[in-house]
Amino acid sequence: xxxxxxxxxxxxxxxxxxxxxxxxxxxxxxxxxxSIAPLLVITMGIAGLAFGTEAVSGQLYDELRGYxxxxxxxxxxxxxxxxxxxxxxxxxxVAGFVMLMVGASGVFGQLKDAxxxxxxxxxxxxxxxxxxxxxxxxxxxxxxxxxFLLLVSLVLSAAISGVNHFVGHSLAIPAVxxxxxxxxxxxxxxxxxFAMIFKILPDARVGWGDVWVGAIVTGLLFEVGKTALGWxxxxxxxxxxxxxxxxxxxxxxxxxxxxxxLFFGAEFTQVYAQAGGRxxxxxxxxxxxxxxxxxxxxxxPGTRSPIGRDEPPPPRDVHPDFFQRLTGPFLKxxxxxxxxxxxxxxxxxxxxxxxxxxxxxxxxxxxxxxxLLVTTLVGWLVSYLGWSWVGAAGITGGGHIxxxxxxxxxxxxxxxxARWFADTLNELRxxxxxxxxxxxxx
Numbered sequence: 001x002x003x004x005x006x007x008x009x010x011x012x013x014x015x016x017x018x019x020x021x022x023x024x025x026x027x028x029x030x031x032x033x034x035s036i037a038p039l040l041v042i043t044m045g046i047a048g049l050a051f052g053t054e055a056v057s058g059q060l061y062d063e064l065r066g067y068x069x070x071x072x073x074x075x076x077x078x079x080x081x082x083x084x085x086x087x088x089x090x091x092x093x094v095a096g097f098v099m100l101m102v103g104a105s106g107v108f109g110q111l112k113d114a115x116x117x118x119x120x121x122x123x124x125x126x127x128x129x130x131x132x133x134x135x136x137x138x139x140x141x142x143x144x145x146x147x148f149l150l151l152v153s154l155v156l157s158a159a160i161s162g163v164n165h166f167v168g169h170s171l172a173i174p175a176v177x178x179x180x181x182x183x184x185x186x187x188x189x190x191x192x193x194f195a196m197i198f199k200i201l202p203d204a205r206v207g208w209g210d211v212w213v214g215a216i217v218t219g220l221l222f223e224v225g226k227t228a229l230g231w232x233x234x235x236x237x238x239x240x241x242x243x244x245x246x247x248x249x250x251x252x253x254x255x256x257x258x259x260x261x262l263f264f265g266a267e268f269t270q271v272y273a274q275a276g277g278r279x280x281x282x283x284x285x286x287x288x289x290x291x292x293x294x295x296x297x298x299x300x301p302g303t304r305s306p307i308g309r310d311e312p313p314p315p316r317d318v319h320p321d322f323f324q325r326l327t328g329p330f331l332k333x334x335x336x337x338x339x340x341x342x343x344x345x346x347x348x349x350x351x352x353x354x355x356x357x358x359x360x361x362x363x364x365x366x367x368x369x370x371x372l373l374v375t376t377l378v379g380w381l382v383s384y385l386g387w388s389w390v391g392a393a394g395i396t397g398g399g400h401i402x403x404x405x406x407x408x409x410x411x412x413x414x415x416x417x418a419r420w421f422a423d424t425l426n427e428l429r430x431x432x433x434x435x436x437x438x439x440x441x442x
Contacts, residue, residue: 008275012268015118019267024114025259028107032255033248035107075248108201114259115202118266120289121282123203183223191219194262198269203286210273218265225261229254358410 057077065073116122195215199206273280282288 004275008268008271012264012271015267015271016264019118019263021118021260021263021267024117024263025256028110028114028259029252029255031107031110033252036251036255039107075251111197112201112203114263115198115266116204116286118263119202119204119206119270119280121202121204121280121286122289123286187219187223190222191215194218194222194265197262198266203283205281205283206269206273207278210269210276210278213272214265214269217268218262221261221265222258225257229257358407 061073061077191212192215195211198211198214199208270280
């Protein structure tokens with residue numbers, strides 16, 4: 001008798017084939033060739049702030065050799081060194097940084113399109129310039145997230161090495177235990193990355209419960225698959241079969257197979273949500289795809305997806321699993337508390353959260369602008385053009401004022417919309433005090 005999980009996996013595989021995930025993986029592998037070098041440069045730069053570029057570079061290439069083999073790792077090292085060469089002049093430096101960010105975030109645009117295809121949504125054609133700006137900003141943010149996760153991975157690896165050095169010999173802890181700890185840490189990091197990709201990138205609203213289940217399944221498949229891929233791609237016969245282009249082909253193969261795993265995880269997330277009778281709805285800037293849209297892409301009608309239906313499909317007869325039993329009471333409590341908020345309060349809370357996000361972006365932008373202007377602009381003006389320190393400081397201050405003005409204008413609009421939030425809380429407090437003072441009727 002098949003268990004519910006086997007049924008979910010089988011249905012996910014059927015949907016994976018119907019959505020032509022192999023074609024989507026091939027397209028993503030092609031785009032990754034142009035994005036992987038700048039992506040590695042930026043992630044190494046972020047992690048290098050804490051550990052140093054040389055240490056991060058050595059650790060990263062050791063990991064890459066285990067993934068794609070020594071030949072492809074050496075080719076990637078050469079690509080990163082070429083992409084990270086300092087440009088001559090301030091304008092060349094700024095232009096190089098912008099192109100680096102655009103190149104690193106390009107692969108996430110293709111990944112977003114693929115996930116939209118799997119979850120049967122597509123962006124509206126007239127979403128406006130600000131929506132495109134937010135989309136590009138989101139891709140930039142994913143690049144920074146990868147760099148942060150690499151930093152977390154290095155910190156945890158250093159901590160494990162330190163603990164192993166101090167207590168490993170005295171306690172006689174077997175090597176397999178340290179291997180299991182490293183596996184759990186790696187699984188946690190890739191699961192977090194997959195969860196953020198599923199939740200943030202697509203133009204669809206997916207519940208966090210479904211996202212985490214899909215991310216855990218994807219992370220487990222990735223950890224198992226990377227071992228097999230590392231063994232296959234690391235063989236001498238595999239790279240020699242493609243001649244001089246062997247390093248590039250091996251890199252394409254690794255991204256291709258990894259993308260297949262990622263898209264299967266996306267299919268499983270959708271199937272798992274449907275099994276619980278939950279809808280995957282498009283965002284405000286997107287719409288559900290039609291059968292005509294899917295037919296133009298060479299796909300099936302997509303009737304399996306509940307997107308765009310008026311009512312959710314009836315829940316499938318799936319026994320509650322461990323994850324549902326563990327998180328069910330907490331999620332029900334959060335849902336019950338959310339219903340106590342009025343529509344106005346929830347709208348105000350959304351504006352406040354948006355304001356905090358823009359404030360964080362403004363702080364990061366000011367800090368990044370300060371580093372760039374002080375270390376590059378001032379030194380270039382003084383050393384090469386012979387400017388005085390007063391003039392160089394004036395230009396630096398002007399850059400700060402410009403960034404602060406743009407961020408201030410963005411925050412002012414949010415403040416104007418959320419200003420009444422304090423008044424709403426005061427009214428609720430007055431109502432509560434009035435109810436407490438009102439005498440009870442006998």
